[in-house]
Amino acid sequence: MAYIDNPLITVIIPVYNGESFIEKCYTSINSQSFKQMEIIFVNDGSTDNTEMIVQGLCDVDPRVRLVSKANEGQGIARNVGIDFARGKYVSFVDVDDKLPPHAYESLLELIESSSADVVYGLSAGEGSTEPILPIKTGRFEDESSLSYLSGLIVGGLPEDKEDSMLGMGANRALFRREFLDSYGIRFLSERLVNSEDMLFNMDVLAVCKSACLLTKVVYTICYDANPQSYSKRYDPNRLETFIRLRREMMDRVKHWSRFRGFEIRVERRFLANCRVATKLAVFSSGSLSDRLKDVEAILTNPRYRGSLATYPISNLPLKQRLFFVLSKLQITPLVFALVKLRYGRGLQ
Structure with a gap:
């Protein structure tokens, strides 16, 4: 494999106790139809056998590299991976997810043929059918089309069925590394904001000259693979990280003309995140009394109440409208019961 020292794609995988x-x-990455890549596992201060297992892969596959560092979280681990990357393009994979076999071949063909700074594909849950979305695809290179693409990621409008058409994940994309380096685009720590992917994508979309969208699933989210992942755990500080995310997103909306008028989209995203925080509180491991108190603390949060007071809730889809009306009225037991009825034990 003469191309090992000149990989075209760098796959960056942060790992903490994985x-x-x-x-x-x-195996999912090794099974890709495209092979000219390097695979960087960033060991983020693991205390289990992560380092030993990755070192074993390095011994049998010269494309695999191990970088070990102190624990700082996924966002910072990804940044370390970018700094070590040698590929023309970079991609990110969470260690508990996987890729369809032709993911990189499809993304690479489009980004190479279009000379874009970034190409996005679709993500889907394991076992899901490929979604059919009523959205424009192809190459986006003028302000209007790039703003349109940005809107699909940042958040929906009040009348939209979905909170966002494409979601915030950076895992379903291929980024031109030279572009990221030239603008100094890096992830913030998810310990400060939730989600760091959204801000990374906004920073990319604010300055890119061209971007592409491929309506093909290129990333498989294994929702049930890791019940201990942060996205499934209740954290009493999570709402505060969502509030910081909202603030960071609003700052970008004010700064970049490409995001003009996106305040309503950011609020839709924030309300969706508050719904997630409520759901996690309902299904946390605390006593019923403690969980009710946690939900009440969310419903009485001043920032959340401010958004509920000004957002056109009546335009939202019926189920979301009911949830936010009850939240606005601070009827904690009914909000709790509604979440239990809607989601059972599931958190998706």
């Missing part, structure tokens, strides 16, 4: 998922993740 010993149970590493080999399955590696």
Whole structure:
């Protein structure tokens, strides 16, 4: 494999105590139809056998590299991966997820043929059918079309069925590394904001000269693979990280003309995040009394109440409208019961 020292794609995989998922993740990447890549596992201060397992992969596959560092979180680990990357393009994979076999081949063909700074594909849950979305695809290179693409990621309008058409994940994309470096685009720590992917994508879309959208699933989210992942755990500070995310998003909307009029989209995203925080509180491991108090703390948060007071809730889809009306009225037991009825034990 003469191309090992000149990879076209760098796949960056942050790992914290991921010993149970590493080999399955590696197999998914190794099974790609495209092979000219390097695979960087960034060991983020793991205390399990992560380092030993990755080192074993390095011994049998010269494309695999191990970078170990102190624990700082996924966003910072991704940044370290970018700094070590040698590929023309970079991609990000969570260790408990996987890729369809032709993901990189499809993304690479489009980004190479279009000379775009970034190409996005679709993501789907494991076992899901490929979604059919009523959206424009192809190459976006003027202000109007780039603003349109940005809107699909940042958040929906009040009358839209979905909170966003494409979601915030950076995992379903291929980024031109020279472009990221030239603008110094990097991730913030998810310990400060939730989600760091959204801000990374906004920073990319604010300054890119061209972007592409491929309506093909290129990333598989394994929702049930890791019940201990942060996205499934209740954290009493989560709402505050969502509030910081809202503030960071609003700052970008004010700064970049490409995001003009996106305030309503940011609010839709924030309300969706508040719904997630409520759901996680309802299904946390605390006593019923404690969980009710946690939900009440969310419903009485001043920032959340401010958004509920000004957002056109009546334009939202029926189920969301009911949830936010009850939240606005601060009827904690009914909000709690509604979440239990809607989601059962599931958190998706």
